[in-house]
Amino acid sequence: MRIATWNINGLKxxxxxxxxWLTERQPDVVGLQELKTPTSEFPHxxxxxxxxxxxxxxxxxxxxxxxxxxxxxxLLQPGLPGEDDMGSRLITALVGGIEFTTVYCPxxxxxxxxxxxxxxxxxxxxxxxxxxxxRNEHAVLCGDFNIVPDxxxxxxxxxxxxxxxxTTAERSRYQALLDTGLIDLFRRxxxxxxxxxxxxxxxxxxxRRQGLRIDLxxxxxxxxxxxxxxxxxxxxxxxxxxxxxxxxxxxIVDIK
DNA sequence: ATGGCTCTCGCGGAGAGA
Numbered sequence: 181m182r183i184a185t186w187n188i189n190g191l192k193x194x195x196x197x198x199x200x201w202l203t204e205r206q207p208d209v210v211g212l213q214e215l216k217t218p219t220s221e222f223p224h225x226x227x228x229x230x231x232x233x234x235x236x237x238x239x240x241x242x243x244x245x246x247x248x249x250x251x252x253x254x255l256l257q258p259g260l261p262g263e264d265d266m267g268s269r270l271i272t273a274l275v276g277g278i279e280f281t282t283v284y285c286p287x288x289x290x291x292x293x294x295x296x297x298x299x300x301x302x303x304x305x306x307x308x309x310x311x312x313x314x315r316n317e318h319a320v321l322c323g324d325f326n327i328v329p330d331x332x333x334x335x336x337x338x339x340x341x342x343x344x345x346x347t348t349a350e351r352s353r354y355q356a357l358l359d360t361g362l363i364d365l366f367r368r369x370x371x372x373x374x375x376x377x378x379x380x381x382x383x384x385x386x387x388r389r390q391g392l393r394i395d396l397x398x399x400x401x402x403x404x405x406x407x408x409x410x411x412x413x414x415x416x417x418x419x420x421x422x423x424x425x426x427x428x429x430x431x432i433v434d435i436k
Numbered sequence: 437a438t439g440g441c442t443c444t445c446g447c448g449g450a451g452a453g454a
Contacts, residue, residue, distance in 0.1 A: 287454060
């Protein structure tokens with residue numbers, strides 16, 4: 181079973197590249213973030229034609245998440261309870277015996293911006309929600325976390341410590357999530373690999389290998405025991421056939 | 437570098453992203 185997450189930075193802008201990627205990689209379940217599309221305008225027929233069902237929690241202009249799956253999925257939760265004013269950033273479904281959640285975590289903007297405090301609170305609510313939900317023991321929490329878990333996950337290494345995405349306050353909220361019993365599947369599979377999932381559009385950051393690993397697939401222990409491989413799909417961070425890329429690459433894991 | 441691209445909305449240029 182192939183599971184993936186991808187921040188596509190606009191469904192309308194990415195749909196042709198997304199179709200190519202689905203056709204080539206054949207994931208069974210995909211968490212998408214940053215649809216920037218209202219739920220009512222989601223083009224279900226496009227994905228149906230490729231063999232995918234879709235559950236969608238969108239909104240106009242910003243945010244928006246969806247779950248694509250080859251087999252029908254059951255919607256369990258659209259939106260993080262109590263955080264409606266932060267936008268559409270979470271969706272959970274039961275698919276293939278797995279409780280699958282994908283999230284688009286708040287950015288926080290800058291350390292002195294009000295959104296930074298809202299980001300920390302959002303993570304605290306996510307942890308409480310995750311802990312309080314009566315989950316299937318085979319569960320996945322994936323998406324764009326907008327936190328760099330470890331200095332080795334930043335192109336600047338420990339020099340970036342203390343910057344937004346790299347603060348101890350953010351990392352402690354992320355650690356609290358892991359402490360509920362979640363494991364970073366890419367890092368479990370490749371403990372020493374320097375790999376990023378996001379690169380700035382500006383200044384040739386991708387080709388300079390100046391990126392961050394902020395897109396993660398977390399799994400419960402029983403799910404993790406099924407792990408076969410994990411990869412970050414850098415090929416789809418590249419423009420192809422005049423189709424522009426997202427600033428994020430897909431992350432893929434294969435489980436038994 | 438002091439945000440140098442790309443997206444959305446909507447028709448000019450601003451806001452957001454990480």
